[in-house]
Amino acid sequence: MKAAVLAVFLVPIAVAAEIPPAERRSGYDFMSRETRAMQDDEVTGPAVLSLLDGEALWGKLGCASCHGDAKASMRGVATRYPKVMDGKLVNLEQQVRHKAPQLAYESRDLLSLTAYVARQSKGMPIDVQPVQPQLDAGKAFFFRRQGQLDLACSQCHDDNWGKKLAGNPIPQAHPTGYPIYRLEWQNMGSLARRFRNCLTGIRAQQYAPGAPELVELELYLMWRARGMKLESPAVRP
Amino acid sequence: MARVVVNVPAEAKKGEVIEIRTLAGHPMETGFRRTQLGELIPRDIIRTLVCTYNGVEIFRADLHPAVAANPLITFNTVATESGTLEFRWTGDNGYSATQSATIKVV
Numbered sequence: 001m002k003a004a005v006l007a008v009f010l011v012p013i014a015v016a017a018e019i020p021p022a023e024r025r026s027g028y029d030f031m032s033r034e035t036r037a038m039q040d041d042e043v044t045g046p047a048v049l050s051l052l053d054g055e056a057l058w059g060k061l062g063c064a065s066c067h068g069d070a071k072a073s074m075r076g077v078a079t080r081y082p083k084v085m086d087g088k089l090v091n092l093e094q095q096v097r098h099k100a101p102q103l104a105y106e107s108r109d110l111l112s113l114t115a116y117v118a119r120q121s122k123g124m125p126i127d128v129q130p131v132q133p134q135l136d137a138g139k140a141f142f143f144r145r146q147g148q149l150d151l152a153c154s155q156c157h158d159d160n161w162g163k164k165l166a167g168n169p170i171p172q173a174h175p176t177g178y179p180i181y182r183l184e185w186q187n188m189g190s191l192a193r194r195f196r197n198c199l200t201g202i203r204a205q206q207y208a209p210g211a212p213e214l215v216e217l218e219l220y221l222m223w224r225a226r227g228m229k230l231e232s233p234a235v236r237p
Numbered sequence: 238m239a240r241v242v243v244n245v246p247a248e249a250k251k252g253e254v255i256e257i258r259t260l261a262g263h264p265m266e267t268g269f270r271r272t273q274l275g276e277l278i279p280r281d282i283i284r285t286l287v288c289t290y291n292g293v294e295i296f297r298a299d300l301h302p303a304v305a306a307n308p309l310i311t312f313n314t315v316a317t318e319s320g321t322l323e324f325r326w327t328g329d330n331g332y333s334a335t336q337s338a339t340i341k342v343v
Contacts, residue, residue: 041258043244046307049262052240186264186306 019158019172024228026176027236030162030169035183039235047115047181047233050188054116057109061100070120078118079127079230082134082219089134091215092118093179093190105209111188115179118232125229126176128222134212138220141213147204153217168237174225175218177234184237191218239263243324245338249316257296258311259286261326261334267302283328286310291320300328316342 028036038045057063058070067073081092090098096114097103103110142153156165157173164170178191185193192214199206207214240262249255261283268280280302288296296312319342326334 044242044258044260044309046260046309048242048260049240049307052242183305 017158018224019161021227024174024225025161025172026174026228026231027171028177028231028234030171031235031237035235035237038181039177039231045181045235047188047235050112050115050179050181050233051119053108053112054114054119057113058116061113063099063113070117074117074120076121076124076127078121078232079124081128082131082215082222083129084131089131089212089215089219091191091218093192094210094215106190106193108188111179111190114190115188115233118179118230121230122232123229125227126222126225128219128226130223131219134216134219135223137213138216138218138223141217142220147199147202149202151202153198173221174228175221176225176228177231177236179232180234180236182236188233239326239332239334241324241326241334241336243322243336243338245322245340246316247339248341248343251316251318251342253316254313255316255340256311256313257288257322258309259288259324259336260307260309261286262307263326263328263332265300265302265304265306265308269302281329281332283308283326283332285327287325287327288312289323290314291318316340318342 028039031039039047042048055070063070078092081095082089084090085095085098093105093110093114096117097110100113103113145152145155153173156170161170161172175191175194178194179188180194181188182194192209195214195217196206242260244258246255263283264281265283266278266281268278268282270278272278282302282304283300285300286296286298287294295314298310300308319340321337321339323337324335326332
């Protein structure tokens with residue numbers, strides 16, 4: 001009897017568990033052959049335009065005067081963000097604009113420069129540190145029901161990945177390729193913009209650009225995706 | 238702003254069919270969308286892409302409002318002689334971009 005009661009309680013816990021490392025899949029794996037080809041095209045893929053802009057900005061803004069050649073100095077950097085810099089948890093975009101605050105969040109220039117920096121770590125495994133208490137805060141955000149639809153991130157991305165939502169596959173929400181060129185946006189976009197999409201979908205409260213809550217969530221998602229290969233700048237449908 | 242990329246094989250055999258890929262950075266605003274205040278956003282698209290091979294036109298495309306942003310246009314041609322391929326995009330609001338690529342035919 002006791003065992004039966006225990007089993008009843010165990011079942012929902014098992015469903016809501018985190019995805020085991022062997023079953024983790026990048027959003028790339030859920031895409032069509034054609035969209036994969038766009039991401040794999042490193043010469044005329046849509047994100048290439050942004051990389052060329054970013055390379056030009058690297059020189060124009062004077063990044064090179066401290067950091068030298070980005071291909072050497074920025075290698076592996078994007079795999080370690082979000083991380084604590086000067087006592088504050090920052091994501092890659094926030095760190096990229098630390099000496100260029102004129103670059104607004106989600107502006108074309110900031111996305112291009114971030115994409116260029118992130119590109120130097122393409123193919124390298126994600127390697128963030130489990131910074132506390134921000135990691136637990138991000139995890140709590142992921143599992144917290146919110147919005148008028150009263151849904152948690154985990155209910156789609158942990159419990160129901162691989163199924164369809166309005167005809168589209170539900171991915172596992174591993175941020176392996178940001179900033180991304182999203183076909184729906186017809187443009188480059190940040191992870192914060194992608195968060196806004198989901199928060200709109202569940203009709204939840206939005207956060208200001210650069211809000212610590214979103215950086216904490218990013219940290220949890222990157223920790224959850226640790227060891228997966230960075231694809232930045234990726235293409236998503 | 239007017240960033241364009243072309244991909245032409247550097248070398249080809251005479252008579253070989255080669256693939257040419259072109260990418261132009263452009264918002265391709267349709268002219269049918271409105272702002273949140275209801276004002277029409279004016280059309281801003283690329284209208285044509287013309288490619289010449291040693292001065293001879295080998296490819297021309299007309300673009301229309303349904304084409305996605307940052308259009309990628311791919312086509313094939315026959316490698317006839319060494320020389321230069323010139324690409325010219327023109328569009329609304331005086332948009333114009335050119336790019337060239339050389340090919341060696343052996």
